[in-house]
Amino acid sequence: MLIKKHHIDREYQSRRRLENSSVIGKVLLLLFCVCFFYDVYADAESDAQALEYKVKAAYLYNFTKFIKWPNNAFSSESNSTLNICIAGDDPFGDAINLLKNKTAKGHQVNVIYLDKVTSDSNCHVLFISRSLTNNVDNILQEVASKNVLTVSEIEGFAMKGGCIRLLVMNGKVRFNINIKAAQKAELKMSAKLLELAKVVIE
Amino acid sequence: MSILDHVAKFGKNVPIKRKLLFIVLATTNAALLLASLAVIVFDRQSAKATMQQEINVLARVIAHRSTAALTFGDSQLASENLETLSEKPSIVAACIYAENDLLFAEYINQSGKSQSCNKDSQIYQKGFHGDYYIDQHEIKLDQIDIGRIVIKASLSDINERLLRYISVVIVIFIGASILAFILAIKLQRLLTQPIEELSEASRAISKGRGYAVRVKQTTNDEVGELVAAFNMMLSGIEERDAALVIAKDNLEEIVKERTKALREAQSELVRSERMATLGQLTATVSHELRNPLGTIRTSVFTLSNRIKDRDQKLKKNIERIERNIIRCDNIITELLDYSRIRALQHEKTNLSAWITNILGDIKIPDSISIKLDLDDNIDIEIDRDLLRRVIINVVDNAYQAIDESPGEIDDKTIIIKCGLINSRTEIIVIDTGMGISDDVLPHIFEPLYSTKGFGVGLGLPVVKHIMEQHGGGVEVTTEKGVGTRVVLWLPSSLNFGNQIAS
Numbered sequence: 262m263l264i265k266k267h268h269i270d271r272e273y274q275s276r277r278r279l280e281n282s283s284v285i286g287k288v289l290l291l292l293f294c295v296c297f298f299y300d301v302y303a304d305a306e307s308d309a310q311a312l313e314y315k316v317k318a319a320y321l322y323n324f325t326k327f328i329k330w331p332n333n334a335f336s337s338e339s340n341s342t343l344n345i346c347i348a349g350d351d352p353f354g355d356a357i358n359l360l361k362n363k364t365a366k367g368h369q370v371n372v373i374y375l376d377k378v379t380s381d382s383n384c385h386v387l388f389i390s391r392s393l394t395n396n397v398d399n400i401l402q403e404v405a406s407k408n409v410l411t412v413s414e415i416e417g418f419a420m421k422g423g424c425i426r427l428l429v430m431n432g433k434v435r436f437n438i439n440i441k442a443a444q445k446a447e448l449k450m451s452a453k454l455l456e457l458a459k460v461v462i463e
Numbered sequence: 464m465s466i467l468d469h470v471a472k473f474g475k476n477v478p479i480k481r482k483l484l485f486i487v488l489a490t491t492n493a494a495l496l497l498a499s500l501a502v503i504v505f506d507r508q509s510a511k512a513t514m515q516q517e518i519n520v521l522a523r524v525i526a527h528r529s530t531a532a533l534t535f536g537d538s539q540l541a542s543e544n545l546e547t548l549s550e551k552p553s554i555v556a557a558c559i560y561a562e563n564d565l566l567f568a569e570y571i572n573q574s575g576k577s578q579s580c581n582k583d584s585q586i587y588q589k590g591f592h593g594d595y596y597i598d599q600h601e602i603k604l605d606q607i608d609i610g611r612i613v614i615k616a617s618l619s620d621i622n623e624r625l626l627r628y629i630s631v632v633i634v635i636f637i638g639a640s641i642l643a644f645i646l647a648i649k650l651q652r653l654l655t656q657p658i659e660e661l662s663e664a665s666r667a668i669s670k671g672r673g674y675a676v677r678v679k680q681t682t683n684d685e686v687g688e689l690v691a692a693f694n695m696m697l698s699g700i701e702e703r704d705a706a707l708v709i710a711k712d713n714l715e716e717i718v719k720e721r722t723k724a725l726r727e728a729q730s731e732l733v734r735s736e737r738m739a740t741l742g743q744l745t746a747t748v749s750h751e752l753r754n755p756l757g758t759i760r761t762s763v764f765t766l767s768n769r770i771k772d773r774d775q776k777l778k779k780n781i782e783r784i785e786r787n788i789i790r791c792d793n794i795i796t797e798l799l800d801y802s803r804i805r806a807l808q809h810e811k812t813n814l815s816a817w818i819t820n821i822l823g824d825i826k827i828p829d830s831i832s833i834k835l836d837l838d839d840n841i842d843i844e845i846d847r848d849l850l851r852r853v854i855i856n857v858v859d860n861a862y863q864a865i866d867e868s869p870g871e872i873d874d875k876t877i878i879i880k881c882g883l884i885n886s887r888t889e890i891i892v893i894d895t896g897m898g899i900s901d902d903v904l905p906h907i908f909e910p911l912y913s914t915k916g917f918g919v920g921l922g923l924p925v926v927k928h929i930m931e932q933h934g935g936g937v938e939v940t941t942e943k944g945v946g947t948r949v950v951l952w953l954p955s956s957l958n959f960g961n962q963i964a965s
Contacts, residue, residue: 320535323534323535326534326604327531453528453531453532454531456532456540457531457532457535457537457540
């Protein structure tokens with residue numbers, strides 16, 4: 262409990278510097294940090310970026326809860342994993358560690374770092390880093406025939422055919438969704454998720 | 464003392480009509496009250512249960528819808544979700560809490576500004592709190608609690624419903640009471656009318672209007688039986704009354720008879736007392752007179768012997784003296800007879816022989832013929848001495864009636880009969896004399912009443928007295944100028960032997 266409090270204080274301070282948002286928003290962010298990071302985040306950076314990516318990392322995981330993959334997206338092996346791939350430069354750092362040891366859809370979460378995305382890359386969730394902004398189209402092309410939830414911070418990502426684009430609004434991490442892209446990837450998105458999206462492209 | 468006893472005490476002086484009304488109203492209202500209470504309680508319980516269920520469903524729905532909002536920290540969306548509860552005005556407040564009870568989203572009903580999901584900074588527990596119902600539901604995502612929803616609903620609807628119910632019950636109560644009242648008043652007549660008629664009839668009777676009243680029996684139930692029994696009782700009383708009246712009349716007659724008998728006995732007593740006194744007097748006087756009369760008689764006898772036929776004129780005077788001496792002697796004898804009344808000394812006597820014997824002693828002029836018609840077979844117990852006096856007196860009277868009658872009588876006869884007639888022994892003496900006049904007849908048995916130039920008027924009274932002493936009597940029938948018939952009768956109880964058969 263003491264540790265938790267410690268975290269909260271630190272996070273709170275960093276959050277204040279990061280954003281100029283409503284108190285409720287801060288509290289909520291704080292809350293989610295507590296919810297998802299308290300047990301793994303031992304040595305948090307005081308960097309605002311770090312917090313943002315912690316939240317974004319959590320989002321990567323949380324999306325899986327509201328998205329349904331087709332059955333053949335997972336191998337029939339009993340120990341098959343749900344692969345979360347990070348392509349390009351890793352913006353998460355240690356923040357991604359909270360995803361390890363977690364399960365999603367009954368599968369162990371596995372974080373894979375990719376330098377280059379190919380059609381052979383076995384990803385369920387693909388985070389495309391800003392560093393690959395210029396290659397987005399190619400990458401999307403590569404995974405087009407696969408059941409991959411593509412996520413990126415790159416501007417206009419959803420418009421370009423990516424499934425989810427992450428963005429920060431009023432100090433909160435929000436997202437846009439391209440339903441068509443998701444449908445192409447044979448992913449079923451929960452209406453609840455769509456409700457939360459700022460923009461939905463059909 | 465139970466309530467019922469109190470009611471019974473209270474109803475002591477209340478007419479049966481009102482009692483019946485009270486019973487009907489009390490029963491109706493008690494049943495209605497119980498039914499209404501049961502309905503109200505049941506309705507309230509079921510309304511509460513329904514409300515609980517509804518709120519619970521709403522809580523689940525909102526919780527389910529809010530998982531993404533909670534997961535992605537979108538409190539606005541969560542608030543919008545809660546906002547949908549405004550469709551249900553009874554929900555005054557609803558909140559979504561994230562983990563650690565941090566308020567994530569809140570909805571307050573517009574009409575309940577001061578509402579909140581917590582009290583003294585403690586979130587309400589699930590259940591009823593005063594006028595509110597609190598429902599709590601966890602918000603789960605993949606079986607993991609990520610928060611909870613709290614809904615606070617006001618019970619005012621249910622309470623209003625209760626008030627409405629109560630007012631409806633009151634209206635029904637009043638309506639039912641009025642209906643029951645009217646019906647009871649109409650229907651109670653069935654029961655109370657015969658009873659009232661009964662009590663009216665009994666009141667009329669107690670006021671002394673007689674027992675002729677009857678109550679009309681209209682039913683065959685217990686009251687009808689009562690009426691029938693009442694009528695029967697009245698008939699019984701009437702019959703008994705009639706019998707009493709007859710008995711009363713009879714009693715009066717009996718009393719009259721007894722009184723008459725008593726009066727007679729009393730006058731008889733007075734008479735006999737008078738007789739007794741008179742007897743004593745006459746005995747003394749007669750005795751005292753007889754001695755000087757004897758001396759006079761002896762002296763006259765001596766005087767007439769001396770004179771012999773010397774002086775015819777003187778002789779006539781002496782003869783007149785002698786005649787009057789005899790008359791005086793007779794009177795004295797009569798008086799003595801009367802005074803000699805005493806207890807009977809019965810002797811067995813053959814009536815015809817005895818009468819014949821007496822007639823031999825009586826001097827009757829030859830001009831009067833005597834006819835005898837005597838039954839020889841009568842043996843009777845009589846006081847010969849006394850009854851002899853009776854015969855002599857009656858026969859004397861008979862021949863005097865003939866002898867002293869004015870004008871010539873062609874048939875100078877005395878008929879003497881005796882026999883058993885009408886189961887009594889009769890001695891009948893009939894004369895052909897002048898008869899007794901109507902104004903004399905009622906007095907003939909009174910002592911000292913006499914129509915004769917001589918005598919003291921004790922003859923017939925003595926006869927009557929002696930006959931009555933024997934248990935018999937004297938009956939006199941007479942016809943002016945034709946004659947008199949005297950019946951001396953004795954009761955057959957004096958007869959003895961088997962002669963009665965004849």
